[in-house]
Amino acid sequence: MNKNILLFCILSIIILNFSCTSLLTGLTDSLYQQKDIELVKDGAPSYLLLVEGLIKSNPKNKDFLKLGIQLFSAYSAAFVKDQERNRIFSEKSKKWAISLLNTYPNFKKSKNTDFEIFEKQINKFSKKDIDYVFWAANAWIMWIISNTENLEALLDLPKARALIDRIYVLDSSYYYGAPHLFYGIFYSFLPEVYGGDLKKSQKEFEEALKYSDDKLLLTKVSYAQYYLKAINDKNKFKQVLEEIINTDTDKYPEQRLMNILAQKQAKELLDNIDNYFYE
Secondary structure, three states, rough: OHHHHHHHHHHHHOOOOOOHHHHHHHHHHHHHOOOOOOHHHHHHHHHHHHHHHHHHHHHOOOHHOOOOOOOOHHHHHHOOHHHHHHHHHHHHHHHHHHHHHHHHHHHHOOOOOOOHHOOOOOOOOOOHHHHHHHHHHHHHHHHHHHOOOOHHHHHHHHHHHHHHHHHHHOOOOOOHHHHHHHHHHHHHHHOHOOOOOOOHHHHHHHHHHHHHHOOOOOOHHHHHHHHHHHOOOOOHHHHHHHHHHHOOOOOOOHHHHHHHHHHHHHHHHOHHHHHOOOO
């Protein structure tokens, strides 16, 4: 029997005998603390299939939907290089994101209305909703970014961004300053005519770096990849990437795997540094 199928069967049996939420939380925590990237790459697909099966059985369970979004998004970003496969992962995460948001009546009844009504309704979200709304909004935006040639997707951007705006107001420090990181990327990624603003990008990245404080190295990678490339600062780019590579990933074990992957990305960026800058 294929080892992944065997693992999937074992996990399925175990999960029938324990609290689903507590077991999945433990498995996820263990996954994020791993040092061996290849072990995660080989073993995670069985876990992803298990989570997807749980979502199909419990399509309105917020915890399962959030976990599916987090895991499928992280796995595709780290290991899926094929563009078409990435699109499949993105579509799935976006579908779950909308399902998750639809569990909130204020979103469900306003999603097909004009923007003014939509914005008024989502302002009813409170701090207790942040943990779900953020991950749903993030998946929605990632889907939009991967479908920029699709006009329908681009028309969704103001509503997805409005959700991030609401989280920004409620708690901009959430998940290591993720709302600030989003806007740091947003303002550096877009041309000025579409709302890009490098001064605003710098300010947002500074806030995100303050909140992450090397606990989440992805923030530094994004700072180099988006802002420092945009302002053509090759020396600072090199310095930041070397700082990432030399960081002790055991210092924050709860994000060990993500930080090891960030170091891998930093090395790849550093190896190609001459392709990103002009004299």
